[in-house]
Amino acid sequence: MIIKLIIFFLSTLVVTLNLITQRDTPTDFIKIVNDSRYPVGEYDVVTQDGYILKLFHIPGDRSRPVLLMHGVIDSADTFVLRKNTSLAIALANAGHDVWIGNNRGNKYSRRHQYLDPNTDREFWDYSFHEFGYYDLPAIIDFVLDNTGAKSLSAIGHSQGNSIFLVLGATRPEYNERIRVLVSLSPICFLNNLKNSASQILKLLPAITRFLSIIGQEEIFSEDTVSARVFRYICGSKKSYSFCAHEIFFRLAGSDSEELEADFYPAVVAHYPTGTSKKNAVHLSQVGARRTFAEFDYGFRNLDIYNSTVSPEYDLSKVTMKVALLAGLNDNISTIKDVTLLRNKLPNVVEYNVVNHKKFNHIDAVWGRNMHIYLFPSIFNILSKHG
Known part of the structure; x- marks a missing residue:
């Protein structure tokens, strides 16, 4: 199937390059929230190593701050795309003080105090380790300073949970600043990926070697030809039967009732977005070693870690309360891998398999009926532990 996708894109590339014109910029976060009749603030948060992150805020009860963090090649937009039935708006409706973060490198956080992402390769010298070690502490400290609260609740989606695990393991003092982490489709171990997700993981080393050869440090940038071609081909309802079913569903798990054709173009307009x-x-x-460990620098490990092997993250240090929510139809965050994580963490307060048989990796943020299937569990967890 991967070969078919490559052939499809190559065969249409010449045609589409001649047809693509400059399109309107997709509706941004603030416009989406304002359309839901909520005010929204935006702030620049500067990390210890100089990255400038965009943080959005939907005001509510300042004693009840909740921080939402997106997954891989995603942005804060993911939590508001469903507008009035999205997670961020549902939390605001319930009176929470809602903060939505963006990791370095995505379309909202493509800035640095000294480095230029367009010319300085050093800008892109990061992985999810830096998200957890630098980005999260800066965001959490900013929220707590602005609300006066001593701790906050957090909700992560996919890799948005990995970074909290990195934080808790490498900066354990932050465990006390998290009341509870609600982990939606949590990513930690990648030992049991299914279907196309497993194939993509196996292909990643070859893909990244090719990118190194051509000097490409950023992937999924908004302004690249590949991104524009993807959005041109897959950005309309007409492409739903191919792009949604053969790309999104094969990777994440199929659920056409929740990611329907009418809504699907809104997803493609905002996803994916850039990372390193x-x-x-x-x-x-992580997938190849079957362990959740720091970045493997090869022969440089001895200088960096004083070891020939990059160290595993010590999950026993992640003492914050964690609630795990998984899906039977999730090809990426599989039940087996979430169970592995559950057995490693010392303070799992709840482990729930969502009561919807087709619940997959993307339903948690884009599902049409998640306000029915998922949100009650989230609010219950926040009520009990947040």
């Missing part, structure tokens, strides 16, 4: 090649390499290493 190094982040993809780190994920491939």
Whole structure:
């Protein structure tokens, strides 16, 4: 199937390059939230190593702050795309003070105090390790300083949970600042990927080697030809039967009732967004080594870690309360891998398999009826532990 996809894109590339014109910029986060009749603030958060991150805020009860963190090649948009039935708006409706973060390198956080992402390769020298070690502490400290709260609740999706595990393991003092982490489709171990997700993981080393040869450090940038071709080909309802079924569903798990044709173009307009090649390499290493470990620098490990092997993250140090929510139809965050994570963490307060048989990796953020299947569980967890 991967070969078929490559052939399909190559065969249409010449035609589409001649047809693509500059399109309107997709509706951004603030416009989406304002359309739901909520005010929204935006802030620049500067990390210890100089990255400038965009943080959005939907005001509510300042004693009840909740931080939402997106997954891989995603942005804050993912939590508001469903507008009035999206997770961020549902939390705001319930009175929470809602903060939505963006990791370095995506379309909202493509800035640095000294480095230019277009000319300085050093800008892209990061993986999800830096998301957890630098980005999260800066965001959490900013939220707590602005609300006056001593701790906050957090909700992560996919890799948005990996980074909290990195945080808790490498900066354990932050465990006390998290009331509870609600982990939606959590990513930690990648030992039991299914179908196309497993194939993509195996291909990642070859793909990243090719990117190194051509000097490409950023992937899925908004302005690249490949991104524009993808959005041109897959950005309309007409492409739903191919792009949704043969790309999104094969990777994440199929659920056409939740990601329907009418809504699907809104997803493609906002997803994917940029990250570093190094982040993809780190994920491939986690899968290949079958362990959740720091970035493997090869022969440089001895200088960096004083060991020939990059160290595993010590999950026993992640003492924050964690609630795991998984799906039977998730090809990426599989039940087996979530169970492995459950057995490694010392303070899992809940482990729920979502009561919807087709619940997959993307339903948690884009599902049409998640306000029925998923949100009650989230609010219950926040009520009990947040």
